[in-house]
Each structure stands twice: as C-alpha cells, then as structure tokens.
Amino acid sequence: MKEKLQKIREHAIAEIESSDGLDKLGEVRNAILGKKGELTAVLKGMKDVPPEDRPKVGQWVNETREAIETVLDECTKRLEAEALRRRYEAEKIDVTMPAVMNKKGNLHPITQVCNQLTDIFTSMGFEVYEGTEIETDYYNFTALNTPQDHPARDMQDTFYLSSEYLLRTQTSAGQIHVMEAKKPPIKIISPGKVFRSDDDATHSPMFTQMEGLVVDKGITLCDLKGMLEAFVKRIFGKQVTTRLRPSYFPFTEPSVEVDVSCFQCGGKGCKLCKGTGWIEVLGAGVVNRKVLEGCGIDTDEYSGFAFGIGIERIAMLKYGINNIKLLFESDLRVLDQIDD
Numbered sequence: 001m002k003e004k005l006q007k008i009r010e011h012a013i014a015e016i017e018s019s020d021g022l023d024k025l026g027e028v029r030n031a032i033l034g035k036k037g038e039l040t041a042v043l044k045g046m047k048d049v050p051p052e053d054r055p056k057v058g059q060w061v062n063e064t065r066e067a068i069e070t071v072l073d074e075c076t077k078r079l080e081a082e083a084l085r086r087r088y089e090a091e092k093i094d095v096t097m098p099a100v101m102n103k104k105g106n107l108h109p110i111t112q113v114c115n116q117l118t119d120i121f122t123s124m125g126f127e128v129y130e131g132t133e134i135e136t137d138y139y140n141f142t143a144l145n146t147p148q149d150h151p152a153r154d155m156q157d158t159f160y161l162s163s164e165y166l167l168r169t170q171t172s173a174g175q176i177h178v179m180e181a182k183k184p185p186i187k188i189i190s191p192g193k194v195f196r197s198d199d200d201a202t203h204s205p206m207f208t209q210m211e212g213l214v215v216d217k218g219i220t221l222c223d224l225k226g227m228l229e230a231f232v233k234r235i236f237g238k239q240v241t242t243r244l245r246p247s248y249f250p251f252t253e254p255s256v257e258v259d260v261s262c263f264q265c266g267g268k269g270c271k272l273c274k275g276t277g278w279i280e281v282l283g284a285g286v287v288n289r290k291v292l293e294g295c296g297i298d299t300d301e302y303s304g305f306a307f308g309i310g311i312e313r314i315a316m317l318k319y320g321i322n323n324i325k326l327l328f329e330s331d332l333r334v335l336d337q338i339d340d
C-alpha cells in the first residue's frame with residue numbers, strides 16, 4: 001500500500017509540475033483528488049483494509065494528500081502570478097507616448113460675435129426677434145420713412161425680386177413688424193443677414209446686422225448713450241468710451257453715428273483708428289415720430305431709440321481682420337485662429 005501511495009504521489013507531483021496553465025492544473029487536481037480521483041479511490045478502499053492497519057494506512061493517505069496539495073498550491077500560485085504578469089504586460093500603457101490630437105472645431109467669427117452681442121443685450125433685458133430675409137418694399141423702406149422717391153434710398157443699393165419684394169437691405173425692417181405686433185414697452189434686438197449690391201474690401205453683397213429697438217415712456221437720447229456706453233465696455237473693454245456724432249437716417253431724428261475710443265492705442269492715434277483716436281461702430285438715433293405713428297404708437301405717450309450694428313465690422317475690428325472676404329471664404333487657416 002505504501003508503495004502504491006508513493007507511486008500516486010510521484011506521478012501526481014510530476015503531472016503538477018509539468019502543467020503549463022491553470023486549466024491543466026485543474027484537470028490534474030481532479031484526476032487525483034476529485035470524486036473519481038486516484039487518491040479518492042484509495043480512501044474509498046479503506047473499508048477493505050484490516051481494522052488494525054487502518055490508522056497507519058490512514059496516516060499515509062493523509063500524508064500523501066498533504067504533500068500533493070502543497071505542491072498543487074505552490075504551482076497554482078506560481079501560475080497565477082505568471083498569468084497576472086502576462087496580463088500586465090499586454091495592458092501596459094506608455095504614458096510618455098504623444099496623445100492623438102483631436103481637432104476641435106469652433107464657431108464662425110460672425111456667429112461668435114453675434115452670440116456675444118446677443119448675450120450682452122439679453123442680459124440687459126432685450127428680447128430677440130428674427131425677421132425674414134425677403135421683405136416688402138413697404139417694411140424695408142416706406143414704413144421706415146423712406147418713401148419711393150426718397151433720396152435716402154440711394155444710400156443702399158437694393159436687390160429687388162419684383163416691384164414689391166426685395167432682399168432686405170437692413171434689419172431695421174424688423175422694427176416695423178415688432179411695433180405692429182406688440183404694444184410698448186418694446187425692447188428687442190434683431191440679428192440677421194442683409195443684402196446690398198456692394199462689393200469691396202470692407203463691403204460684401206451679403207452681410208450681417210443686429211438691430212436694436214426700445215420704445216417706452218420717456219425714452220431719450222440719454223438712455224441710448226447710457227446703454228451704448230455699457231455695451232461697448234463689455235464688447236471692447238472697460239477703458240473704452242463712446243462719442244456721438246450727428247448723422248442722418250430717415251427713421252431716426254436726431255440720428256447719430258457712434259464712435260468708440262480706439263481700443264488699440266487708447267485714443268493716441270494709430271493705424272486702426274487712422275490716427276483719429278476714434279472708431280465708428282454703429283448708427284443709431286431717436287425713433288422718428290413718423291415711424292412710431294405709422295405703427296399706431298401714440299407719440300405723446302411713447303418715444304424710442306434704435307440702433308443698427310454691422311456684425312462683420314465689429315468682428316473685423318475685434319480680431320484685426322483687414323478684408324471682409326476672409327469672413328466668407330471658409331479658409332480654416334483663418335477661421336481656426338478665432339476662438340473667443
């Protein structure tokens with residue numbers, strides 16, 4: 001019996017040590033110690049051993065079992081460690097490797113400026129009204145105190161679609177729609193594309209404007225000036241101030257051209273401000289009574305101011321762009337640089 005156990009032991013240890021993986025080790029364990037295993041069979045045969053020999057034989061069986069289990073445990077640990085090492089090796093990450101760069105897109109500069117202006121004005125309580133690009137002659141001109149033979153029509157070369165319809169030349173057309181639809185108080189901005197037959201380094205046949213209109217009791221030019229002052233500081237910087245110059249628009253009286261102190265040289269005079277220290281940024285004025293009355297607004301009770309901003313102009317000034325075409329050519333080398 002002792003010899004038999006010795007053989008089982010030697011054979012088991014040889015099998016265990018030659019196992020090359022945890023699966024194989026499991027199979028070996030089963031073949032020896034499992035329900036139908038070799039050593040289990042010996043244990044089952046104990047009933048045939050004479051009672052006086054049982055303690056001794058039992059002890060041999062136990063010793064054999066312990067010896068096999070010890071080797072099995074060692075081998076299991078070794079193979080587990082080996083498997084872990086291999087897994088770590090396979091999953092190794094080289095943290096010094098250069099990362100794969102994800103190219104990030106950004107909004108078009110016109111959209112960026114439009115969003116910035118919209119944020120500023122909505123924070124002041126303005127609502128956004130989006131008009132339509134095709135307008136009637138009435139909304140684009142006549143209702144804005146610019147009837148058929150008015151000389152101010154020559155200020156804007158218009159694309160007519162028919163004798164009645166045209167591509168709007170100014171977002172001012174939206175003012176009329178808003179005033180017809182809503183009673184004062186009115187406080188809106190209206191951003192959008194406008195069209196004029198005009199084409200050079202600073203003009204494009206299609207460009208973007210943002211209109212502003214405030215109508216309420218007791219509105220004066222001072223309210224316009226105060227609001228503009230706050231606005232330019234937020235868009236160009238705290239040190240910037242405004243200056244109003246007399247101008248002419250048929251739908252405002254008085255009309256003004258608004259300049260900002262040059263945010264590049266601080267007013268000393270540089271290339272950007274053409275040595276004057278001031279940069280023209282928008283047109284504005286007190287809404288002409290005729291325009292308000294045409295929309296059924298009582299001018300004894302209400303007055304208003306309006307302004308119109310050229311978005312491309314603001315973008316060109318802000319980001320140092322010298323040709324408006326750069327904003328329409330979709331050249332990523334240009335557009336990638338402007339991410340505000």
Ligand code: DAH
Pocket residue numbers: 169170171172211212249251252282283284285305306307308309
């Ligand atoms: N509509 C004018 C233009 O396109 C800009 C403008 C000037 C709008 C004065 C206004 C305003 O609302 O009050 O040239």
